Amino acid sequence: MSTRIKIIGIAPPTIVEAPMPLDDSLRWNSTHENNLAPRAHVFLPQSAYAKCVTHTKSDLENEVGGALIGQVRIDPNTERQYIFIQDILPALYTKAGQTHVTFTQDTLVHLNNEVEDRFPRQRIVGWYHTHPRLGVFLSSYDTWLHHHFFNDCTQVALVVDPYHEQGGFFVWQNDCELDPIHYTGFYEWSDVSDDSVIEWNNLTPQVDEAALELA
Template identity: 50%
Template sequence: MPLERSKRWESPHEFKGARPLVKVFLSQSAFDRISVHSTAEMDDEVGGALIGLWCLDRDTNEQFVVVQHMLPARHTRQGSVYLTFTQDTIVDFHDEIEKNYTGKRIVGWYHTHPRMGIFLSHYDTWLHHNFFPEPWQVALVVEPHKSLAGFFVRRDDGALDPTRYFGFYELNGNMGRSMIEWNNLQSTDEESEGV
């Protein structure tokens, strides 16, 4: 697990006893592309897939995902308060992975909540369970106006809390300049959170 070269970003919800099943590592290039996509459309929701790796740390037996790329969703239906993936959206993701990201997985999805908070709606939760049913698949919600974000991750018992989001690790965030500009997350220089 690449903890030592990552910068930890903590969510305000993380000290309330919930333990995520997976830790999330986000590459700076994926962050950059998600930010560009999120701010390109400030009124309607947009979204896409998070592409990367699902890993098991041999030493600690902990699971983690690495978000390396993103794919904007096509074949969606969208409006100011909803974003719908269709079966064609998912087929398109798999086609793109086969063509350009061989061996990578869909580790989750992201979407924006313009002028709303960071949560999963009933519909988002339905979409997550139906299109991203693997226990280690995550959902990222981004609010582009105030620049807020959070990852929704299933707990080790499989439950998903739609109101409490987790932070993540910025890959290579300790090696050079940090890029993250999400105002609701706090950085910490601790290398470990004592798990």
């Protein structure tokens, strides 16, 4: 990735008190779950997932990216924090290639304006980008970027390989480390359909009763 990438400055999160929507969610696990101890779990509505898939599939040759918009929440019953991604913002006016995506000044202005105008009660809770044909991981520069611009413990990175239909979240761990190889799954929140809409084939649904319980 180009070192010209800049990301919007992130304000400290305002934590919203709300029960985890477990009854309307399906847990999707990665094969790396046993190696991880995430500081926060991720909830992704079907509507936001669909927008993400549309954008990440829009170019199978070059990287695309954007911002994840949502809230940091805490369950009053369990006192567990979680990240609720309510929408995505595709990054426009970027410069991209097969192994990089550059957020230009016009990109940052657009993202700032969109957040202020459309999402006054939300914040940027992370970012996403694609690795066409390369798999799901954080490169050394991705890791540097996350450490410098998304270093709040509630901010996540979503990496998608649209060619192989794979995706996963990279989340800060309890030891304040970021694992660039082992990614976690998420909770699919059913805001569109009672049936799952997830296409990523590297994740497995947890369908028994334990699916709606946090480890």
